[in-house]
Amino acid sequence: MNNRTFWWFVGPSLFMMVLFIAGPLVGVAVQSFQQQRASFETVERESCTPFGCTTEEATVPITGDDGRIITRTVWVGWDNYAALLNGPAVRNALANPGDALRQLAQIPFWDALRFTVTFALVTLPLVIVLGLLLALAVNTLTEQLKGPTIFVTLLPFIITPVIGALAIRWLFIGDGILTAGLERLLQQEIAMFAQGWTIELMMLGYRVWHVVPFAFVIFYAGLQTVASERLEAAGIDGATRWQKLRHVIVPHLMPLIVFVSLIHLMDSYRVFDEIVGFSASGYRISLQWLTYDFLIPDESGNRSIGRASASAVLTMIGIVVILIPLLRNTWKEQRQA
Amino acid sequence: MNGPSNLHRLPGIWRASSNVLVAVWLLIAIFPIAWLVVMSVKLPIDAFAPNIFDVLGGPETKAQIGGLSTYDLALLILTVILTASVHSARRFLFRPFADTTGELKVGGVILSYLTTALTLGVGALLVTPWVGTALERLTPDGPLSQPLLGATLQHFRAVWIDNAFYVHLQNSLLITGGVVAISLTIGALAGYGLARKSSQIAFWILIIALVFRALPHSTLVTGYLPPFIELGLYGQQFAVIIVLVAINQPFTIWMLRSFFTNVPSSLDEAAMVDGATRLQAFWHVIMPVMWPGVITTGLFSFMLAYNDYLVAALLLDGQSQTMVPAIMQYFNRETTLTDQLEAIAAAVSITGPLFILVLVFQKQIVSGLTQGAVKG
Numbered sequence: 121m122n123n124r125t126f127w128w129f130v131g132p133s134l135f136m137m138v139l140f141i142a143g144p145l146v147g148v149a150v151q152s153f154q155q156q157r158a159s160f161e162t163v164e165r166e167s168c169t170p171f172g173c174t175t176e177e178a179t180v181p182i183t184g185d186d187g188r189i190i191t192r193t194v195w196v197g198w199d200n201y202a203a204l205l206n207g208p209a210v211r212n213a214l215a216n217p218g219d220a221l222r223q224l225a226q227i228p229f230w231d232a233l234r235f236t237v238t239f240a241l242v243t244l245p246l247v248i249v250l251g252l253l254l255a256l257a258v259n260t261l262t263e264q265l266k267g268p269t270i271f272v273t274l275l276p277f278i279i280t281p282v283i284g285a286l287a288i289r290w291l292f293i294g295d296g297i298l299t300a301g302l303e304r305l306l307q308q309e310i311a312m313f314a315q316g317w318t319i320e321l322m323m324l325g326y327r328v329w330h331v332v333p334f335a336f337v338i339f340y341a342g343l344q345t346v347a348s349e350r351l352e353a354a355g356i357d358g359a360t361r362w363q364k365l366r367h368v369i370v371p372h373l374m375p376l377i378v379f380v381s382l383i384h385l386m387d388s389y390r391v392f393d394e395i396v397g398f399s400a401s402g403y404r405i406s407l408q409w410l411t412y413d414f415l416i417p418d419e420s421g422n423r424s425i426g427r428a429s430a431s432a433v434l435t436m437i438g439i440v441v442i443l444i445p446l447l448r449n450t451w452k453e454q455r456q457a
Numbered sequence: 458m459n460g461p462s463n464l465h466r467l468p469g470i471w472r473a474s475s476n477v478l479v480a481v482w483l484l485i486a487i488f489p490i491a492w493l494v495v496m497s498v499k500l501p502i503d504a505f506a507p508n509i510f511d512v513l514g515g516p517e518t519k520a521q522i523g524g525l526s527t528y529d530l531a532l533l534i535l536t537v538i539l540t541a542s543v544h545s546a547r548r549f550l551f552r553p554f555a556d557t558t559g560e561l562k563v564g565g566v567i568l569s570y571l572t573t574a575l576t577l578g579v580g581a582l583l584v585t586p587w588v589g590t591a592l593e594r595l596t597p598d599g600p601l602s603q604p605l606l607g608a609t610l611q612h613f614r615a616v617w618i619d620n621a622f623y624v625h626l627q628n629s630l631l632i633t634g635g636v637v638a639i640s641l642t643i644g645a646l647a648g649y650g651l652a653r654k655s656s657q658i659a660f661w662i663l664i665i666a667l668v669f670r671a672l673p674h675s676t677l678v679t680g681y682l683p684p685f686i687e688l689g690l691y692g693q694q695f696a697v698i699i700v701l702v703a704i705n706q707p708f709t710i711w712m713l714r715s716f717f718t719n720v721p722s723s724l725d726e727a728a729m730v731d732g733a734t735r736l737q738a739f740w741h742v743i744m745p746v747m748w749p750g751v752i753t754t755g756l757f758s759f760m761l762a763y764n765d766y767l768v769a770a771l772l773l774d775g776q777s778q779t780m781v782p783a784i785m786q787y788f789n790r791e792t793t794l795t796d797q798l799e800a801i802a803a804a805v806s807i808t809g810p811l812f813i814l815v816l817v818f819q820k821q822i823v824s825g826l827t828q829g830a831v832k833g
Contacts, residue, residue: 125650129735132647133646133647134647141677141706141707144676145680147683148680254478256475257479257482260472261479270823271819273486274815274822275486276489278811278822279490280764282784290489290493295505297492300507300508329485329489341823341827361471390673392673393766393767396766399788407673408674409675411676415675416771425679425682428679432679435673436676439673442671447664447667450664
């Protein structure tokens with residue numbers, strides 16, 4: 121294919137990506153150094169009392185024809201970042217090691233970072249191990265059972281994330297059926313939505329439930345390509361079941377395990393729908409939720425675009441760190457191909 | 458598909474525990490979703506009862522409103538069996554639409570699914586209520602005529618008719634349809650171009666697309682909001698369509714590219730030797746064999762647009778809102794149990810189409826998921 125035709129084919133897609141992905145990224149970077157401030161003007165106010173009138177000067181926001189306060193954009197340097205990272209509070213917290221974690225959790229950004237990273241790192245091993253176990257187990261089923269099993273397994277994966285989170289929430293909220301069951305089992309009152317750690321637990325549980333099918337499908341497809349001669353050879357050499365799994369199957373699936381891990385890290389770092397579905401924002405927030413929250417208009421209809429942009433830029437730095445190994449891998453593979 | 462044969466020869470204890478694992482997982486996978494469906498047809502007092510059998514049986518719902526009699530349940534089960542038989546006999550029923558190997562052609566496949574859907578719909582929605590009521594009238598005091606399970610559709614009526622949820626359905630359909638159509642059109646062109654070009658620049662486009670795929674959507678929306686508000690695009694559905702298309706592009710071109718790479722390039726080259734232009738070769742020779750790949754990619758575009766919460770919640774409001782953000786309006790105020798049940802009915806309604814999607818396209822979804830991973 122010559123260059124001219126190539127550009128004609130790729131052009132529309134490239135145009136969309138440049139205008140609507142690369143463009144906004146530059147915009148976000150610029151906005152993160154700006155703030156919207158209300159414009160003020162000085163007016164003379166005459167206030168009259170029975171004893172005569174006095175005029176005094178007052179500063180009031182300028183309102184436009186629609187009654188809204190007119191804002192102007194000002195450059196604020198690193199102010200947005202400083203406000204988010206809140207250096208003095210961090211220093212205070214660190215000066216007091218016994219209480220540092222609790223104090224850091226008071227600062228939204230560090231709280232969000234803590235939750236996001238925990239979320240990604242705790243769900244990762246669970247997803248990989250459960251996905252692998254499930255793939256091995258389904259592989260031993262009879263052919264007739266495999267189709268329906270895969271069908272049911274896919275359901276948690278395709279369900280709308282917010283709805284999936286709501287589904288789990290309704291099982292636990294108030295005297296939901298599972299909370300009631302737990303209460304009977306443990307003989308004590310349980311309120312799953314009254315403290316942060318139970319909500320966090322439910323969010324982790326939801327995400328594992330949602331992603332295990334993805335890991336399962338990939339590993340199951342990978343299992344179909346394990347050379348049976350290698351397993352037979354290992355059997356003849358007297359390898360136990362565990363040794364076969366450890367030395368033949370897992371190494372064969374290793375590229376897929378790496379692939380699923382990276383996709384999962386990337387996606388769980390963007391955790392957001394859980395916070396909405398579980399209405400968790402009073403107890404736990406994530407980085408993406410932090411940005412979202414700044415973008416929601418406050419009572420007077422203002423959005424903190426500057427803060428949101430700074431938070432978005434900081435979130436992106438994390439994505440780049442996660443992406444480096446994936447990029448290096450793809451780089452090597454594509455170079456060889 | 459030859460699985461590792463040794464794994465099949467498991468000793469009893471291993472086999473049993475692996476079957477138990479699958480059974481437990483299936484229960485966990487289906488339970489939250491099935492429970493939503495059960496709750497959605499009960500009155501609040503039953504739906505939020507702490508006893509599992511009260512929720513399933515719905516005694517209060519049965520006493521106050523009624524429900525399904527043994528006749529109704531038997532007719533429903535018959536409908537399901539009949540539907541399953543019609544579906545599994547599709548190759549026999551639609552022989553005229555099959556090719557020489559006995560596989561159905563596209564027309565036959567569509568016809569067979571329509572028949573399946575029709576059987577299920579007529580059986581469950583027309584035959585069951587009519588015949589059920591007729592049988593109950595015949596033996597008004599017979600034990601089979603008494604309601605067995607309490608059930609009511611009042612929450613669905615409240616959501617769809619009283620709360621006008623169909624407005625949000627229209628918005629969702631418009632946005633989802635637009636995103637799928639535009640994504641596939643420009644994605645297929647780009648995917649084909651990238652599959653047939655092995656140069657530095659093609660490689661870099663793919664790498665950058667990979668980075669774009671990882672970006673949090675809130676980051677991008679932060680960039681859109683100020684100019685969109687300035688230009689009056691806030692609250693416009695086509696703006697959301699364009700944004701979702703762009704967000705979806707990196708994934709679409711990666712997936713379609715890997716499908717196009719599987720089509721031998723000798724095909725289009727032969728067509729071009731015969732005098733076709735590149736575009737003609739693409740449209741008349743390559744696209745006809747690419748439909749499985751396009752359908753699979755389309756499914757994932759559909760899910761991205763249909764499931765989106767964040768973009769629609771930030772760029773749309775009120776009447777222009779799609780279904781998923783609209784459901785959260787039930788939680789913004791002090792919610793009564795009835796509000797909660799209406800939200801549950803709305804959630805079930807939103808999940809219905811996705812359920813059918815997996816039912817029909819299971820194979821394509823699995824192939825789409827493994828496309829990137831197994832083939833590299």
